[in-house]
Amino acid sequence: MVTAIAIGVAVPIGLGSAVFLSEYAPKKIRKIVKPILEILAGIPTVVYGYFALTFVSPLLQVIFTEMIVFNALSAGLVMGIMIIPMVASLSEDAMMAVPKSFREGAYALGARKHEVALRIVIPSALSGIIASVILAISRAIGETMIVSIAAGSTPKLTLNPLESIQTMTGYISQISLGEVPFGSLEYQTIFSVGLTLFLMTLAINLIGQYIAKRFWRRY
Numbered sequence: 001m002v003t004a005i006a007i008g009v010a011v012p013i014g015l016g017s018a019v020f021l022s023e024y025a026p027k028k029i030r031k032i033v034k035p036i037l038e039i040l041a042g043i044p045t046v047v048y049g050y051f052a053l054t055f056v057s058p059l060l061q062v063i064f065t066e067m068i069v070f071n072a073l074s075a076g077l078v079m080g081i082m083i084i085p086m087v088a089s090l091s092e093d094a095m096m097a098v099p100k101s102f103r104e105g106a107y108a109l110g111a112r113k114h115e116v117a118l119r120i121v122i123p124s125a126l127s128g129i130i131a132s133v134i135l136a137i138s139r140a141i142g143e144t145m146i147v148s149i150a151a152g153s154t155p156k157l158t159l160n161p162l163e164s165i166q167t168m169t170g171y172i173s174q175i176s177l178g179e180v181p182f183g184s185l186e187y188q189t190i191f192s193v194g195l196t197l198f199l200m201t202l203a204i205n206l207i208g209q210y211i212a213k214r215f216w217r218r219y
Helices: 002-024 029-040 045-063 072-096 099-110 112-126 126-141 145-150 168-175 185-214
Strands: none
Touching: 002 029, 002 072, 002 112, 029 072, 045 072, 045 126, 045 145, 072 126, 072 145, 072 168, 099 185, 126 185, 145 168, 168 185
């Protein structure tokens, strides 16, 4: 659920930023904006976690009065902000790789700028865009600190993003603090959860590679 919220934030904003940088922004603005986006990727995840806990959650509590401090929604929103640079940067690189002749041919046929971006550039760069989204999903699934700080540690199976939850990575970080006896059932579950995360990430990457190869084009 947290990953779905993060992708719902990162993909529209990241893809929109990539379209702006590749099709609309002048070179001077692109040289300024793109490094700023990439700086967001270098911020420690602990900072994002406390930002979600101390700033985002209180704002959301104004809208959702029944929300508690630790919740899945604020963790997902901030995680989405964290992976925006990944989607935006990789998608923008894929769009910039589309030959200019494609754009010039579309303009010669009377297409407008937004039509060139939506109907020519994005379909031509689809394999790179899909790859960026898959990487963002894998990054979100494996994130630990944001969900450990902001989502809480309540082992509850729920679809309500306003409640406190515990993700698989959050569970691993909690059990790995050293308070669980070696060889106990709780200790062994660390490896089970880790294996589950590995298999999930592997499946997502295999699906992403299949889709990317299906839409891959050489220019």
